[in-house]
Amino acid sequence: xxxxxxxxxxxxxxxxxxxxxxxxxxxxxxxxxxxxxxxxxxxxxxxxxxxxxxxxxxxxxxxxxxxxxxxxxxxxxxxxxxxxxxxxxxxxxxxxxxxxxxxxxxxxxxxxxxxxxxxxxxxxxxxxxxxxxxxxxxxxxxxxxxxxxxxxxxxxxxxxxxxxxxxxxxxxxxxxxxxxxxx
Amino acid sequence: xxxxxxxxxxxxxxxxxxxxxxxxxxxxxxxxxxxxxxxxxxxxxxxxxxxxxxxxxxxxxxxxxxxxxxxxxxxxxxxxxxxxxxxxxxxxxxxxxxxxxxxxxxxxxxxxxxxxxxxxxxxxxxxxxxxxxxxxxxxxxxxxxxxxxxxxxxxxxxxxxxxxxxxxxxxxxxxxxxxxxxxxxxxxxxxxxxxxxxxxxxxxxxxxxxxxxxxxxxxxxxxxxxxxxxxxxxxxxxxxxxxxxxxxxxxxxxxxxxxxxxxxxxxxxxxxxxxxxxxxxxxxxxxxxxxxxxxxxxxxxxxxxxxxxxxxxxxxxxxxxxxxxxxxxxxxxxxxxxxxxxxxxxxxxxxxxxxxxxxxxxxxxxxxxxxxxxxxxxxxxxxxxxxxxxxxxxxxxxxxxxxxxxxxxxxxxxxxxxxxxxxxxxxxxxxxxxxxxxxxxxxxxxxxxxxxxxxxxxxxxxxxxxxxxxxxxxxxxxxxxxxxxxxxxxxxxxxxxxxxxxxxxxxxxxxxxxxxxxxxxxxxxxxxxxxxxxxxxxxxxxxxxx
Amino acid sequence: xxxxxxxxxxxxxxxxxxxxxxxxxxxxxxxxxxxxxxxxxxxxxxxxxxxxxxxxxxxxxxxxxxxxxxxxxxxxxxxxxxxxxxxxxxxxxxxxxxxxxxxxxxxxxxxxxxxxxxxxxxxxxxxxxxxxxxxxxxxxxxxxxxxxxxxxxxxxxxxxxxxxxxxxxxxxxxxxxxxxxxxxxxxxxxxxxxxxxxxxxxxxxxxxxxxxxxxxxxxxxxxxxxxxxxxxxxxxxxx
Numbered sequence: 001x002x003x004x005x006x007x008x009x010x011x012x013x014x015x016x017x018x019x020x021x022x023x024x025x026x027x028x029x030x031x032x033x034x035x036x037x038x039x040x041x042x043x044x045x046x047x048x049x050x051x052x053x054x055x056x057x058x059x060x061x062x063x064x065x066x067x068x069x070x071x072x073x074x075x076x077x078x079x080x081x082x083x084x085x086x087x088x089x090x091x092x093x094x095x096x097x098x099x100x101x102x103x104x105x106x107x108x109x110x111x112x113x114x115x116x117x118x119x120x121x122x123x124x125x126x127x128x129x130x131x132x133x134x135x136x137x138x139x140x141x142x143x144x145x146x147x148x149x150x151x152x153x154x155x156x157x158x159x160x161x162x163x164x165x166x167x168x169x170x171x172x173x174x175x176x177x178x179x180x181x182x183x
Numbered sequence: 184x185x186x187x188x189x190x191x192x193x194x195x196x197x198x199x200x201x202x203x204x205x206x207x208x209x210x211x212x213x214x215x216x217x218x219x220x221x222x223x224x225x226x227x228x229x230x231x232x233x234x235x236x237x238x239x240x241x242x243x244x245x246x247x248x249x250x251x252x253x254x255x256x257x258x259x260x261x262x263x264x265x266x267x268x269x270x271x272x273x274x275x276x277x278x279x280x281x282x283x284x285x286x287x288x289x290x291x292x293x294x295x296x297x298x299x300x301x302x303x304x305x306x307x308x309x310x311x312x313x314x315x316x317x318x319x320x321x322x323x324x325x326x327x328x329x330x331x332x333x334x335x336x337x338x339x340x341x342x343x344x345x346x347x348x349x350x351x352x353x354x355x356x357x358x359x360x361x362x363x364x365x366x367x368x369x370x371x372x373x374x375x376x377x378x379x380x381x382x383x384x385x386x387x388x389x390x391x392x393x394x395x396x397x398x399x400x401x402x403x404x405x406x407x408x409x410x411x412x413x414x415x416x417x418x419x420x421x422x423x424x425x426x427x428x429x430x431x432x433x434x435x436x437x438x439x440x441x442x443x444x445x446x447x448x449x450x451x452x453x454x455x456x457x458x459x460x461x462x463x464x465x466x467x468x469x470x471x472x473x474x475x476x477x478x479x480x481x482x483x484x485x486x487x488x489x490x491x492x493x494x495x496x497x498x499x500x501x502x503x504x505x506x507x508x509x510x511x512x513x514x515x516x517x518x519x520x521x522x523x524x525x526x527x528x529x530x531x532x533x534x535x536x537x538x539x540x541x542x543x544x545x546x547x548x549x550x551x552x553x554x555x556x557x558x559x560x561x562x563x564x565x566x567x568x569x570x571x572x573x574x575x576x577x578x579x580x581x582x583x584x585x586x587x588x589x590x591x592x593x594x595x596x597x598x599x600x601x602x603x604x605x606x607x608x609x610x611x612x613x614x615x616x617x618x619x620x621x622x623x624x625x626x627x628x629x630x631x632x633x634x635x636x637x638x639x640x641x642x643x644x645x646x647x648x649x650x651x652x653x654x655x656x657x658x659x660x661x662x663x664x665x666x667x668x669x670x671x672x673x674x675x676x677x678x679x680x681x682x683x684x685x686x687x688x689x690x691x692x693x694x695x696x697x698x699x700x701x702x703x704x705x706x707x708x709x710x711x712x713x714x715x716x717x718x719x720x721x722x723x724x725x726x727x728x729x
Numbered sequence: 730x731x732x733x734x735x736x737x738x739x740x741x742x743x744x745x746x747x748x749x750x751x752x753x754x755x756x757x758x759x760x761x762x763x764x765x766x767x768x769x770x771x772x773x774x775x776x777x778x779x780x781x782x783x784x785x786x787x788x789x790x791x792x793x794x795x796x797x798x799x800x801x802x803x804x805x806x807x808x809x810x811x812x813x814x815x816x817x818x819x820x821x822x823x824x825x826x827x828x829x830x831x832x833x834x835x836x837x838x839x840x841x842x843x844x845x846x847x848x849x850x851x852x853x854x855x856x857x858x859x860x861x862x863x864x865x866x867x868x869x870x871x872x873x874x875x876x877x878x879x880x881x882x883x884x885x886x887x888x889x890x891x892x893x894x895x896x897x898x899x900x901x902x903x904x905x906x907x908x909x910x911x912x913x914x915x916x917x918x919x920x921x922x923x924x925x926x927x928x929x930x931x932x933x934x935x936x937x938x939x940x941x942x943x944x945x946x947x948x949x950x951x952x953x954x955x956x957x958x959x960x961x962x963x964x965x966x967x968x
Binding site: 088091094095096097098100101103104105136138139141142146149150151153175176180181182 | 826830831832833834835836839840842845846848849850851852853854855856857859860862863864865
C-alpha cells in the first residue's frame with residue numbers, strides 16, 4: 001500500500017472480536033505517537049469511537065480477537081468485504097490463543113460453567129442477545145484472507161508504531177524482528 | 184545331503200505318486216480356506232474312500248485365481264474346478280476317469296497362459312508342509328549346488344548377473360546388497376526375511392509363505408552362505424497365522440532333512456532360522472524399524488546411513504530382503520543368472536507377483552514377466568472390470584504408490600516406468616478402480632492409512648499426514664477451498680522431502696498422483712461441490728452451531 | 730597418517746571449513762558460527778534425527794540430510810539455508826504449533842521456549858493449518874515437577890537424558906503417530922509412590938518447551954539450563 005498524497009488520509013478501522021481488548025490497550029499505549037499516526041490516518045471505526053456501522057470502504061483494519069461466535073463470523077466477513085488491507089492484530093486473531101482453550105472441551109461445558117454452575121441467581125443459559133457460540137474457536141484467517149499477521153499477546157506499542165509507519169510509507173514491515181507468538 | 188540324495192528323495196516321491204491314478208489338489212490357501220476348503224478336502228477323502236478309486240488328495244497352497252475359489256485341480260489332465268463345495272465331493276470323485284463335472288469347469292485359459300510362474304511355480308502344486316514334495320520339484324538343488332560347488336563370491340556373481348532387484352518395493356539391486364554384506368567385516372552377520380507385508384490389498388508374501396515356504400527358506404540359506412551369516416530371522420505378521428504355522432512346520436522339516444542346522448550338506452556351513460512375529464505396525468516393514476522390532480524395541484525407523492548392510496541387527500552387518508526376493512533365489516541358482524536375466528526388460532529382470540484386487544473379475548495372485556503392458560494384466564489376465572462398469576485407474580505400490588489412469592494402461596510394468604507414471608512397483612499390490620470410485624476419496628483412504636500407521640517419530644510424517652488427511656476430508660465433504668488445495672500441495676512437498684523414512688517420504692504419493700491425473704475430480708468437489716462418482720457425502724450444512 | 734590427525738575439508742555456505750571425520754555437519758557448522766535450527770538435538774545427548782529442522786542440502790544430492798546425524802565427507806558442499814529448506818522448516822514449525830495446544834501467552838515457558846524462539850527466528854507469523862486442539866492431560870502428580878502434554882513436541886530429549894545421562898530410563902514414548910505421548914514408567918503418574926523417578930530434574934532442564942516445568946516457576950523465572958550436559962559428559966569422560 002502507498003499513500004503518497006498525504007491530503008487523503010488512510011481510513012483506519014479497529015475491530016474487536018473474541019479477545020480481551022488488550023491489543024487495543026496496547027495500541028493506545030502509542031501515547032503521544034498516536035498524534036503522529038493521526039496525521040496519516042482517520043480512525044473511521046473502532047470500539048473507541050462512536051461509529052456503529054462499519055464504513056463502506058476502509059483502507060486498513062486492525063482486527064483483535066478470535067472468531068468464537070456466529071456474530072464474530074458475520075463481522076469478520078463484513079470487515080473483509082469492505083477493507084483493502086486486513087491485519088490480524090495479536091495472538092487471538094492470529095492463533096485463536098486463549099479463547100481457543102475451550103476447544104478441547106467444547107462450548108456446552110463453558111456455557112454450563114459460566115451460566116449455571118457459577119451463577120448464584122437466575123441460573124440459565126441465555127438464548128437471546130448473546131450470540132451463538134461456534135463449536136470451535138478459530139483464528140480469523142480460517143474465515144477470511146488476512147494481509148498481515150501481527151502476533152503478540154499483545155503486540156507492543158512499538159510494534160504498532162513501526163508497523164503502521166511502514167505501511168503508511170508503502171513498505172513491508174519485518175514482523176518477526178518486532179514481535180512473536182506470546183510476546 | 185548331496186544332489187544324489189536329493190534325487191533319491193525326489194524319486195521316492197515320484198514312485199509314491201505312481202501308485203495313484205489321479206491327483207486331486209485342493210487349495211488350502213487363506214482365500215479358499217475362508218470358504219471351508221478344508222471341509223471340501225475331508226469330503227473328497229470320504230467320497231474317495233467310498234469309491235475305491237486310487238487318487239491322491241493333496242492339500243496345496245494358493246492356486247492364484249482366488250475369485251473362483253474354492254479351487255480344485257485334478258491331474259494328470261489339468262482340470263481346474265471352481266467354486267467347489269462340499270456337496271460336489273461325490274460328483275468330483277465320480278468324474279475321475281469319467282466325464283468331468285461340467286458346472287465346475289473353470290475355463291480361464293488366458294488368465295493362466297499369459298502368466299510366467301517362477302516364484303509361484305510350486306504354488307498350488309505341492310503340499311506346503313511336505314519338504315519332500317518341494318525337493319521332488321527340484322527344491323534345494325540350488326542350495327546344495329551352492330554349498331558343494333560354488334564359493335560365496337560365485338553365488339553373488341550369479342545373483343548380480345540375474346539382475347534381480349528387491350521385490351519389497353525399493354528395487355535395490357539384490358546382488359549389490361549381498362556384496363555389501365559379504366564385504367562387511369564381522370564375526371557375526373544376520374539374514375532377515377521381511378514378511379511384514381502391510382500394503383492394503385497386497386497378499387503376495389502371505390501366499391508365498393503359505394504355499395511354498397521351503398523356497399523362501401532355501402533362498403535365505405543360499406543368501407546366508409553367500410554373505411557369511413549363520414543366523415536368520417523371518418519377520419512375519421502375526422495376522423498371518425497360517426503362514427506362521429506352515430513356516431514353523433517347514434523349518435522343522437528342513438532341520439530334519441539336514442538343510443538347516445550345523446554342517447549343512449557336510450560342509451562347515453551352519454545356518455538356522457527363527458520366526459519373529461510382527462505386532463501389526465505397517466512401519467515395521469521399513470528395514471530399520473523391522474530390525475528395531477526384532478531387537479525388542481519400539482518399531483520406529485532410524486536415520487540411514489549406516490545401512491543395515493553395515494550396521495543392522497544388534498549393530499551387526501545384516502542382509503534384509505523381502506519374501507519374494509528370496510523366493511527367486513533358488514531358481515536363479517538352479518537355472519543360472521543368465522536365464523533369469525533373459526526374462527523382463529533392460530533394467531527390470533525376471534517376473535513379478537501381483538495381487539490383483541478391487542473392481543476386477545479375476546481377483547487373485549498373478550505372476551508375470553516384467554515389461555508386460557499393464558493393460559494385459561488388467562484386461563487380459565485380470566479379465567477387466569465387471570460388466571457394465573468402466574475402468575478408471577489402477578493403484579499400484581500400496582499407500583506409497585499412485586493411481587495410473589486408463590490413458591496410461593499401455594505402459595509396461597517395470598520399476599522405472601511405474602515411477603515415471605507417478606506410482607511405483609511397491610511390493611505388488613494392484614487395486615483396480617472403476618467409475619464408482621472417487622479418486623479424492625481414494626487419496627483420503629490411503630492418507631488415513633498412512634496417518635494411522637505413522638510411527639510418530641518425525642514431525643513431517645506424524646503431524647503432516649494428519650493435516651493432509653484433514654484437508655482431504657474438507658475437500659471430500661465439500662467444505663474445501665482452492666486455498667486448501669494449495670496448502671495440501673505445499674504440505675505434500677514438505678512431507679515428501681523432509682520425512683525420516685520411506686513411509687513419510689511416500690505418504691503424499693496417492694495425493695500427488697490423483698492430482699496429476701484426476702485434478703478435475705478435486706475441482707468438482709471444491710468448485711462445483713459435487714462428487715461425480717457419488718461416493719462423497721457433500722455437506723452443504725454451515726458450521727455446526729453449539 | 731594416524732586417525733587422530735586425519736582432517737576433512739568441506740564447504741558450508743560458501744565457507745571453507747575443516748573437520749574431524751567423526752564430526753557431524755551440525756557440529757562443524759556451529760563451530761564455525763553457522764547456525765542451523767534444531768529441536769530434538771541437544772549437545773550431550775544421542776541424536777535421533779526426528780525433528781527434521783536441521784535438514785540441509787548437499788551439492789549433487791537431491792535428498793535433504795539431517796545435519797545432526799550426517800557425517801562430514803571430504804569435499805562436501807553444504808547449503809544450510811535456501812528457499813526450499815526455509816519453507817520446509819517453517820512448515821514443520823507450523824505443524825508443531827497446530828498439533829497440540831501451544832498457547833504461548835499463558836505458557837510457563839513463554840519467553841524461554843525454543844519452539845517459540847525458532848518461530849520468530851524463522852519468520853513464522855501465523856499457522857496455515859487448522860489447529861487440532863486435542864484434549865490432553867496435565868500430570869501434576871509429582872511433588873516438584875509438572876508434565877503438560879499440551880506443550881510437548883515429542884522431541885524425546887527427556888527420554889534420552891533420563892536413559893543416557895541419569896541412567897534411570899523413567900521416560901519413554903507410548904502410542905503411535907499422532908497418539909504418541911511421553912510417559913513415565915509404564916504410563917503411571919509421574920508422582921506415583923513407586924515411581925522410578927530420581928527427582929534429578931534433568932528432563933525439566935532439557936525440555937525445549939513448557940511441557941516439563943518446575944512447579945511454582947513461570948515465564949522469565951523459568952529459564953531452562955540444558956548446558957550442564959556437555960560439562961557433565963566431559964567430567965565423566967575425565968574420570
